[in-house]
Amino acid sequence: MENNKEITKEYTFPGEFKSAIDGKCPRCRKGNMFNAPLFSFKSRKMKSHCPHCGLKFEKEPGYFYVAMYVSYAFVVAELVTACVATYIFTHNLESPWLYLTVAILAAFIMAPFNYRYSRVVLMYWLTPQFKFREEFFLREKPE
Numbered sequence: 001m002e003n004n005k006e007i008t009k010e011y012t013f014p015g016e017f018k019s020a021i022d023g024k025c026p027r028c029r030k031g032n033m034f035n036a037p038l039f040s041f042k043s044r045k046m047k048s049h050c051p052h053c054g055l056k057f058e059k060e061p062g063y064f065y066v067a068m069y070v071s072y073a074f075v076v077a078e079l080v081t082a083c084v085a086t087y088i089f090t091h092n093l094e095s096p097w098l099y100l101t102v103a104i105l106a107a108f109i110m111a112p113f114n115y116r117y118s119r120v121v122l123m124y125w126l127t128p129q130f131k132f133r134e135e136f137f138l139r140e141k142p143e
């Protein structure tokens with residue numbers, strides 16, 4: 001019986017990918033990394049520490065500069081997608097202004113997404129120190 005309980009517990013841990021999408025702390029997967037949902041005006045505000053387990057998100061000064069490289073990869077992928085989509089829908093090969101407008105619009109619209117998920121990708125998959133640890137998920141929130 002004890003054993004069965006353990007197994008059901010295992011399955012209640014949130015998945016890595018879902019936690020990343022939700023912007024949860026990479027260590028406990030419970031605390032939010034950001035103060036507000038993705039498309040709100042306050043979405044750029046990031047918490048300095050995890051409210052649940054106390055993990056310091058900026059583990060060293062300049063840590064989030066690395067997120068710029070991730071963000072750069074995102075932007076390149078989005079611009080290529082936006083321009084290919086524009087070609088498929090309009091078959092326009094004459095006007096560079098059309099593509100320029102689409103590219104600028106895409107960059108603006110995707111900016112909050114890039115900002116947030118470049119950091120999420122950095123912390124979840126490019127920082128080996130930030131691994132999920134069950135004990136932090138199970139631990140009660142400190143008062």
Ligand SMILES: [Zn+2]
Nearest residue numbers: 025028050053
């Ligand atoms: Zn945490």
